[in-house]
Amino acid sequence: MLEISTHALRYYEKEEIIKPERDAQGNRRYTDSHLKWLEFVKKLRETQMPIEQIKKYTQLFKxxxxxxxxxxxxxENHRRTIEIQIETLKTTEAMLDKKITSYKQHLSTVNLSS
Amino acid sequence: MLEISTHALRYYEKEEIIKPERDAQGNRRYTDSHLKWLEFVKKLRETQMPIEQIKKYTQLFKxxxxxxxxxxxxxENHRRTIEIQIETLKTTEAMLDKKITSYKQHLSTVNLSS
DNA sequence: AGTTGACTTAGAGTGAACTCTAAGTAATAC
DNA sequence: GTATTACTTAGAGTTCACTCTAAGTCAACT
Structure with a gap:
């Protein structure tokens, strides 16, 4: 559902980012609030927040x-890094659009002459 | 100027992404077109294109x-990954905005009661 | 003549974030 | 009752993209 591997979950647990409950057998139980938290963590990771900072946030929370x-x-700091990332992506996208257009131009010219 | 370390430049060279000229002493000379290429490579890296793919592009070029x-x-494929990245960033940004607002709300309430 | 500084090389080392292995236990399936 | 499956653990291994080290060469200054 969350697309986080069990191995990654163990890793997050070792880093004290998440602490699932345990059932009678000692197996991990992720409750709804655990899942919500993981969803949040996933979003932070996807937007390049380092594990170390997520750990920091978790600790503050505790x-x-x-x-x-x-x-x-x-x-708020992370929000700023997101803004910067979006800017970088947009600039590169514009550059790619130019290149893509010129490649298409070139290819259609080649086709005409063949 | 480009903010790429000499070590990184050597690495790109080893990976055959760039091949600078050499002067009489055997020292590397980066011409304007090399710099342009590096600028392009940098943008691709900043937008998460793996070295392996940049290498591929370079090879095709050759x-x-x-x-x-x-x-x-x-x-065009990379353009799509950029679109996805922007989407992810925007979604997360919206989520952060919500959280940030609620933190601010909370903090102002705390201030009032103190 | 000697030292400094900027380059050269091959190859080793690093940090981040997983990812996998191996050995063990415990409930379920036949 | 044995086999399979799903979990458990500690710790080792992997990948990516650099980043650094060590030893050497060469021109330029004092």
């Missing part, structure tokens, strides 16, 4: 309400 | 005009 400002700052 | 279609395909 420390309680008095860390809200720090968490807000962390999220 | 092979000549008859590889235009392949190069076009490669660039």
């Amino acid at each position: 420390e309680g309400a008095h860390t809200s400002i720090d968490r807000l700052n962390l999220l | 092979e000549g005009a008859h590889t235009s279609i392949d190069r076009l395909n490669l660039l």
